[in-house]
Amino acid sequence: MSMIPDDKVNEVRERASILEVVSDYVSLRKSGANYQGICPFHGEKTGSFNVNPARGIFHCFGCGVGGNAISFIMKIEGLTFPEAVKFLAKRVGVTIEDRPRTASEKRQSDERELLYRINEQAARFYRRLLLSDPAAEAGRAYLERRGVDAATAEAYGIGFAPDKWDSLTRHLEQQRVPMDLAEKLGLVKRREGSVRHYDTFRNRLLFVIADMHGRPIGFGGRVLDDSLPKYINSPESPIYHKSEVLFGLNLAKHAMREKENGIIVEGYFDHLALYQAGIRNVVATCGTALTNGHIKLLQRYAKKVYTLFDGDSAGKKATLRSMKLFLDEKLPAGVIELPSGDDPDSFLKTKGAAAFADHLAKARPIFEFFFAELLGQFDSGTVEGKVAIIEALAPRLAKIVNPIERELYVKEIARKLGVDLRQLQRKIGRGAITAADLAPRKERSAPRRANGPEETLLALMGKYPGVIRRVRQSGPANLFSADLLPVAESIIAQSESHAGIDWALILEQIGSPEERSRLAAIFMDEDRLEEIDAAKAFDQCRMSRDRSQLKDGEVKELKRELARLDSDSERYWEILRKLDTLRNRKSQLL
Known part of the structure; x- marks a missing residue:
């Protein structure tokens, strides 16, 4: 990423009021010269988080984090320094061009901005129809049957596409939207052998798929009955890449950071049900399997994740596929298991949030879940079954970074399968825990120094x-x-x-x-x-x-340095003056 000119960074910093920036994320109240609130970076009940608007800085006396408006955005949005500067620049109206753009780059940038605005227009159109149009009565009735309240529907920006071929098409044409760009977004399709277009989404509830900043980048449309396909999602576009987007991240990121964990579900209504139950640290896949990009995105906000997929065979396969990604990226993961036949939506409606919290507390590590599935799949009482289980476990065991965790699993597997522990260790390619493994690791950073x-x-x-x-x-x-x-x-x-x-x-x-x-x-x-x-x-x-x-012993150190210098050097005479000053001060202090 190219450098941003210093004058632009300074302009952004001067224009971005830290009180206004932080207030978008934290509820603040005045306390003397500062403003105080609950820290968004760690869980706390009493407000230790302080903002000093006069000085343009913040600090939490609970977890120790602090800085200015740019460093606040870097931490809370998971951005690099240049990304945070550009994020704030848009907010305060500062134009940043790292270097003169080529005509092609300018064309691409302008098109991306226009694509965002077209999606925003479509989202407002669908939302307005759901709220007041007679043609959307079926959508409103469906949400009522599903127990979705008005506040939740508003938070998600849920809309409705009527059962007509050209409702959105005519609206966009009236707004002079280039239809080739609407087609690129997957909002409309071109009629075969014609220049005319028709709507992609018809007679469906519309979920807005947003980026981490809340900007609409796509849509997920659900039918109101049992017809297929149940969902239609926006296709890939210049602003929407399924492998890099998690539904609801914009709603979940602060709760994930506060709780230091996140829950991954499969569907929009699963996500919505948890959100409405007050469980906010939740994201969903947008009709696609988890990817490395998704895991890296989660690591910005959570230290651990839980999968909450359906309990059927497809859901179990999705859970087991995700295990390799978690192990590869060294992200701890657990599996939340609900009773057979339940999904998060149905479970919360019948059992409630407290019962869900019990299942969350009992979540098993994903490797333990995998081992249990293998024991159910193969006959561990036969040689063939034991070999098949070990062959499946070995490469995954080798990826567990924590040596103690790995060794405990090895011992448990050897015990349950009735195999020799040393043979199993050799199969995995790892020896037993060594003294070096058990020795406490050095902290990455020095402990916080007391103020002197x-x-x-x-x-x-x-x-x-x-x-x-x-x-x-x-x-x-x-x-x-x-x-x-x-x-x-x-x-x-x-x-x-x-x-x-x-x-x-x-x-x-x-x-x-x-x-x-x-x-x-x-x-x-x-x-x-x-x-x-x-x-x-x-x-x-x-x-x-x-x-x-x-x-x-600064005097001794200065004398040692003096002995190595020539008397005609500037540093030689600088040290002499400093030694003289220190001797005088010493006599005053004694």
């Missing part, structure tokens, strides 16, 4: 201009370590401009997400600095840092 004098000094600089002047006079390099020095220098530089300090920009310059979140917390918590003696606090921070430096 340098962090407190940064907070003081953010609150009191007088502290900025003192830092400038003392020399930032004498007060801050290498990792925080650029932050202090940026605060000083921006304080000298007429525009004032751009806190969102300062955070954006921090490369590490962990460090960015930590600094966001420092800049967010202004209340603790109210009514203090800023000059005295500055002196205390400086003295505390000096003590820390002296304890850390």
Whole structure:
């Protein structure tokens, strides 16, 4: 992906009010200088999530995440930095062109935007018919029979295609929509041997298939009786690729992130039934099998997934096919099993959400489900049956990453089949658990560092201009370590401009997400600095840092470096001055 010019990034950041951006996802209430709400990134009951609109930053004191409007969108939408900038640019009306587009690229981009708008027109047309047109009475009656309330139908944008050949066609023609593009979207079809078109969807309820941002990219049409085909889905188009789209993701992504898991169902009404029961972390496949693209999409929002497919043979096959994808992508998966003859819709109507929660709690790991299916399929009492089961299990066992989980499965399989454990281990190509397997793994990131004098000094600089002047006079390099020095220098530089300090920009310059979140917390918590003696606090921070430096043996390190340098080098004299300063401070501190 090409780079976005800095001036465009700055323009987006300046125009995108963090309060407005976050309010699209979080209900906020004013609390002093900040706004507070329930964090969208982890489950909590009391609001630890804070937004400081004056500084353009956010921070959660519960899970530690923090940053500016761009980093918020990156995390909550699962986007890269350029994608998040472009996402916000559309919202605030900033045009971004990474480079001059060719005529072909511009034509393709303009066509994609037009395709989105055509689908939006079609969605509004179908929705309006369902709400008020006499021809849609059958659709309204069907939804009532299925127990779909008005709020749920509105959330899904459910519409109705009347039993006519050209309702949508005539509407689009009146709106001067290019019919070749409507045909490309699968909304209409060309009459054989004619330039005229007719509607694809007729006498069907219409579910809107949306992208992760809620824009209509396709439709799923369901008949109102038992005729076939039961569903007709939009075909592939420049804006709709079935292998990369999960129905309802736009409705489910925040709940999936909060619960850290998601449920995959097969049908639109399965999804709708769970949503209406208050179970929001649910997505559905759009009439296609799960793909690697679907799994990668789920990994943006969930740490674990559950399959909830029909209990018939087709549903079981779909579950077992999906297992390979979960193992390949190392995404933990479980299987929710409902009583025979039930689907999510019928189960929730008769048993309710509490009973469903019990089945969710009893969900089996997908590998355990697979093993149970093999035991039912083959006779484990015969040599042939045992061999067939092991041949099916071995390649899948080898893909289980966690060595303890893998070894426990191996032992259980050996016990149930009555085979030698070592022979089974050799078949899988893995030995028993080693000491290295059992040793605790090193954490990927260092534990969060407690705030010290340098962090407190940064907070003081953010609150009191007088502290900025003192830092400038003392020399930032004498007060801050290498990792925080650029932050202090940026605060000083921006304080000298007429525009004032751009806190969102300062955070954006921090490369590490962990460090960015930590600094966001420092800049967010202004209340603790109210009514203090800023000059005295500055002196205390400086003295505390000096003590820390002296304890850390900085003098010895500087002397070692000095011994390696020539006396005519600039660094040689810089170290001499620093040693002199440190000696003077040491005498003051003793």
